[in-house]
Amino acid sequence: MHRGKWAFLYSLGIALCLLVTTVRAEDQLGYYRWSTAYGDQVVFVAENDLWTAPLPGGMARRLTTAPGEERYPLFSPDGKWIAFGGTYDGNMDVYVMPAEGGEPRRLTYHPSTDYPTGWTPEGRISFRSLRDPGPGVWRGYVVSLEGSYPEPLPIDEAGLITFEPGGDRVAYNQGVSNYIGYGWWKRYKGGMATEIWVGSLKTHDYRNVTNSDGNDTSPMWWEGRIYFMRDNDARMNIHSMKPDGSDIQQHTFHTEWDARWPTLADGKLCYSLGADIWVFDIAKNETRKIDITLPSDMLLARDKFVSPDDYTDDGALSSDGKRLLIAARGEMFTAPTERRGVIRQISHTVGAREKSVSFMPDDKEILAWSDHEGEEALYLYPADRIGDPKKVADGASGWNFPASVSPDGKWAVYGDCHRALQLVDIKTGKTTGIDGSSWEMDNYEWSPDSRYIAYTAVNTTDDFGATAAVRVYDVNEKKIHAVTDPLFSCFTPTWDPQGKWLYFISARYMNPYGSANDWSFIILEPDQIFGLALDPETMSPYAYYEDGTPPDKEKDGKDEKKDDKKKDEEEKEDEEKKAVEVKIVWDGLQDRLVKFPVEPGNYFGLWAIEGKLYFAASKPRGWRPQKDDDEDGAVLKLFDVKKTKTSDVMSGVQAYTLSGDRKKIAVRTKDGFQVMDAGATEPPEPDKDDKDAGLHLEDWIYDVDPRVEWRQIFDEAWRLERDFFYAPNMHGVDWKAQREHYGSLLNRIRTRDELNDLIGQLIGELSAGHTYTWGGDTEKSRSVGVGLLGIDASRTPEGFYRIDRVLKGESWDPKRTSPLTQVGMNVKDGEYLVAVDGMPTSSVSNYLQLLNNKAGRVITVSINDRPSLEGARKLVVKPMGSENDLRYWDWVYGRMQYVREHAGDDIAYVHLSNMGSDGLEQWMKEYYTQADKKALIIDVRHNGGGNIARWILNVLERDVWSWGTARNGMRYRSPGSGFYGHIATLCNGGTGSDGETFSEGFKRLGLGKLIGERTWGGWVGIRGDKPLLDHGTITRPEFTGWGKEGTWLIEGPGVYPDVEVVNHPKQVLEGRDEQLDYAIGHLRDLMKKEPKVKPPMPPFPDKSAKGDKK
Structure with a gap:
């Protein structure tokens, strides 16, 4: 009997152990990426580290543990080494380590990203890098196992590369976008779709052997065939072909997941599929999943404490301002504002995000959006944390803006993602759409008596001439009233606490600033502050009176008695307790408009307290301000209506809010929150005698x-x-x-x-x-900057470095000039870099090792006219942290010189790297100074996009129709910015986004020929303005367009050129640019056949009497 009982317990114990074992096995499955196999071993990436596991499957073992990421492991041809990319010092560089594990050895030293791509047959590591970006393309290099000075491969653009075993040929992708290659743009068929090129490293005769509509990527050479990935069946799968592109065979047929990041070694082709590693055995023609168990402590997935202050979304003050409510990292917290105390965590909703928070008027509950049921809904949370939250209403199907609670606590109003304004009955949860707009509605405020909602809406559905308008919704009458002039943009309405005025900001001050280059004008600071008197009985605060003051504010002076004063104070207290009733006389309301004496500016965030107005101001700083810190925010200003005085309260303001009684204000800067009395014109000084006074969030942490x-x-x-x-x-x-x-x-x-x-x-x-x-809250490693000298160098037999070329750039711009071109240094091409900070460059295999952690630091370099330390001169320099700008401008000036050499001074050349601030700067520099040439080449190859294409197209559309001159002045044309000549534009697969806007517009407007290759094909505009819970970013493609014929433009295929011209690799390596050559030839032909000759100045008129008779 007892034995039977114990037998039962023993059996139960086995079952429990099996259950536990099963649970643990499930927990020990990781997310596996970037794999490589050799022999019976597979190495892969999980949890940002390298791991090794048996190829048949089984328990994995961690190889690396450093903070940061390791990626792209690659077995050496003999299986003894693993090359990989690592961010040990904050930047992705190439490392190598023994296959069984051990200390990684760093092979590359450069602030650019270096990704390993393969091994050469003789055992060197190939990698791709943007260290010599020019217009922004990847180039291929090789480095020895010991870490030699990188040697560039004779390939024009190298993404992923494989070497022919025992031969001199390579197969490669010209360019690889991580974005597309990662599977983050599936079924891509635009101009950057990858093709495979094959050719000899000796003859440089490379040929495109795939030429498919989709993507052919990741070539891998094995036993006379090239294996690669192709997505012609909507999913990436493994294929192979002969080196000439014939006999294409498909080897895997996955339909649920894309095969990603394949590598091939020892006849084993490994790749990622979903969250697993699969292997294709070429000899057996079999594919299978490798069952890997990951015995990890899951350090990066463990519970941890964070400072929510680093992840703050929004905040609110209680009605009396004694507690500050903050939404951060998906939860809600309140903190006392007057003295150090308990910071309460209001919400504890597992797996949900609470946001857009506000106190109810009685401060007993908190209204917030929460998605704990899977969709956003409004909830009420007890402010004392006693009790469960209560659901008020579901959201209006999707993402929603913050809800604003009426002063009586009965209503809430919010804007939804469908551009509608929603009214919620807090007691019943009934939600009613009350208005819509042509743009999002995120600005609304209740009147003091809870009857009216003032809000901003956009007046028109057309993007041209759209104006913001202030409207008022009457909750009792269920009626909308337009209260501002539709000729002007009016926004950010706020109610006078006494209910007599409705204030708002309006863009009405038109003070044009002229461009230095052409007759273009902008309005920099158009905003002014206005008020509408709601009742005709309300007098303007600036009205004049016969006795100088309003009758109800006259005083009796010496005859005033103390009893009367006490009576007045009691009456004032009674008046404050009496509910405000807002009276609006709609007839003639727009005529009762007062402009307040505030200097025009760029204003937002208007909020009224009694007799005063808070608002935020930002100064126009342009797209390329000299300061890099963006000044950390706006200036909070306070305008005293009666005294007509504006005070700067605080700078660096990111957000602010007022308490329900509008007697306290909370301001957020980069340094955190500060709470002070409303109406104060400057922040209070910290209490040196009482360190616990005021708001304290420094100990605020959250699990x-x-x-x-x-x-x-x-x-x-x-x-x-x-x-x-x-x-x-x-x-x-x-x-x-x-x-x-x-x-x-x-x-x-x-x-x-x-x-x-x-x-x-x-x-x-x-x-x-x-x-x-x-x-998001990602793992980060320390950052160690490698310094650069702005040179091209090669290693000499003696181990020193010959300066093959000092990059010229722009000598007046520190970001675009070599440190060795400073006045007085006189470093010339052909000289030698022989030491850095006294250390001979011959002592290391790569002189950049001596510049590690030297970016931005003052050091010495030794220069000589021969490869020797003897006789070297010492220079003091500050190495650059990046050469990108310098190398780009060096490339641009090279293109300009190329055009001058092949076309003389008749053809202007302008390259635009993007359609943002850089591109605009380039246009200003390069176009206007060359606008008098006979022809123009606009190069938007590798243009990264932006939003200025329409403006540049507008400039090019300005047809010159007249010329003129002054008596002793130069000749001029009208319009001054117009181009009188022939134009051609160059584009390629790297032309993206707004660069494609320019390309398509250039064609459609008939401005000239579009020459080159099909563009990127990504034209849907995005926003990334809605941060995720941990402040990670996701962009949403929201804005696109169609042509006059009613069909969608650009997105997907890209823009097709009028004339297709491909830059073949061999010609590029020889220094030729076939696309540019074609444009030059095309424009020279046009200048001959259809010359645009500027008309000569006609004879001066004879307006004498004699001439008049003629």
Whole structure:
């Protein structure tokens, strides 16, 4: 009997052990990426580290542990070494380590990103880098196992590369976008679709051997065939072909996931699929999943304490200002504002995000949005944390702006993602749409008596001439009133606490600033502050009176008695307790407008207290301000209506809010929150005698569970695309099914970086451009900057470095000039760099090792006219942290010189790297000084996009129609910025986004020939203004367009050139630019056949009497 009992318990124990074992096995499945196999070993990346596991499957062992990321492991041909990319010092460099594990050895030293791509047959490591970016292209290099000075490969643009075993040929992708290669833009068919080129490293005769509509990427050479990935069946799968592109065979047929990041060694082709590693055995023609167990402590997924202050979303003050409410990292907290005390965590909702918070008028409850049921809904939370939250109402199907509570606590109003304004009955939860707009409605305020809502709406559906307007909704009458002049943009309405005025900001001050280059004008500071008197009985605060003061404010002077004064104070207290009733006489309301004497500016965030107005101001700083800190925010200003005085209260302001009684104000700067009395014209000084006085958040910490957060972040990312993606049909994708599909891998995620990859794959299913995700609470490594000298160098037999070329750049701009071109240094091409800080450059295999951690630091370099330390001169320099700008401008000036050499001074050349601030600067520098030439080449190859294309097109459309001169002046034309000559534009697959706007517009407006190759194909504009819970970013493609013929433009295929010209690799290596050559020849032909001759000045008129008779 007893034995039977123990036998039962023993059996139960076995069952429990099996259950525990099963649970642990599930927990030990990671998210596996970037793999490589050799022999019976596979090495892969999980949790940002390198791991090794048996190729048949089994328990993995961690190889690296440093903070940061390791990526792209590659076995050496003999299986003894693993090359990989690592961020040990904050930058992705190439490292190598023994295959069984050990200390990694750094092989590259450069602030650019270096990715290993393969091994040469003789055992060197190839890598791609942007260290010599020029217009922004990857180039290929090789480095020895010991870490030699990198040697450039004779290839024009190198993305992924493989070497022919025993031969001199390579197969490579010209360019590889990580964004597309990661699977973050699936079924891509634009101008950057990857092709495979094959050719000899000796003869440089490279040929495109694929030429498919989709992507052919990641070539891998093995036993006379090239294996690669292709997505012609909507999913990336493994294929192979002969080196000439014939006999294409498909080897894998995956339909649920894309095969990604393949590598090939020892006849084993490894790749990632979903969250697993698969291997294709070439000899056996078999593919299988490698079952890997990851015995990890899951350090990056453990619960941890964070400072919510680093992740603050918004805040609010209680009615009396005694507590500050903050939404941060998905939760809500309140803190006492007058003295150090307890910081309360109001919400503890697992796997949800609370945001957009506000106190109810009685301060007993808090209203907030929460998504803990999967969609955003309004909830009331007890401010004392006693009791459960109560659901008020579901949101209006999607993402919502903050809700504003009426002063009586009965109503809430908010704007939704559908550009509608919603009114919520807090007691019943009934939600009613009360108005709509042509743009989002995120600005609204209740009147003091809770009857009216003042809000901002956009007046028109057309993007030209659209103006913001202030409207008022009457809750009792259920009626909308337009209260501002539609000729002017009016916004940010706020009510006078006494209910007599409605204030707002309006852009009415038109003081044009002229451009230094042409007759273009801008209005820099158009905003002014206005008030509407709601009742005709209300007098202007600046009205004149016969006795100098308003009758009800006259005083009896010496005859005033103390009893009367006490009576007045009692009456004032009674008046304050009496509810304000807002009286609005609609007839003639717009005529009762008062402009307050505030200097015009750029204003926002208007908020009224009694007799005064708070508002925020930002100074125009241009797109390229000299300061890099962006001044950390706006200036909070306070205008005293009666005294007509404006005070600067605080600078660096990011946000501010007022208490319910409008007697306290909380201001947020980069340094945190500060609470002070409303009406104060400057922040209070800290109390030196009482360190506990005031608001204290320095000890504010919060325990987070990253894995729970990651699920919420994934779901919110999914919802944001659902709510804002430009096409409501989601490009025909079953978006709910994709959520389930990719969401099935969430349990495998161990790091925030892995989550970004999963989200990237999810949104990549939309097959649209600009679907990006980055940031969040990711693992970071320390940053050690490598210094650069702005030179091209080569190593001599003696081990020193010959300065082959000192990059010229722009000598007046520190970011665009070599440190060795400073006045008085006189370093010349052909001299030698022989020492850095006294250390001979011959003592290391790569002189950049001596510049590690020297970026921005003052050092010495020794220069000689021969490869020797003897006789060297010592110079004191400050190495650069990046050569990108310098090398770009060096490349541009090289193109300009190329055009001058091949076309003389008749043809101008302008390159635009993007359509942002850099591109605008380039246009200003390069166009206006060459606008008198006979022809113009505009080069938008590798243009990164922006938003100025329409403006440049407008300049080019200005047809010159007249010329003139002064008696002793120079000749001029009208319009002055117009170009009188022939124009051609160059584009290629790297021309993206707004660069494509320019390319398509150039064609459609008939401004000239578009020459080159098809563009990127990503034209849907984005916003990334809605941060995720941990302040990671996801972009939503929201803005696109169609042509006059009613068809969608650009997105997908890109812009097709009028004349297709391909820059062949061999010609590029020889210094030729076939696209540029074609443009030069085309324009020279036009100048001959259709010359645009400037008309000569006619004879001066004879207006004498004699001449008049003629």
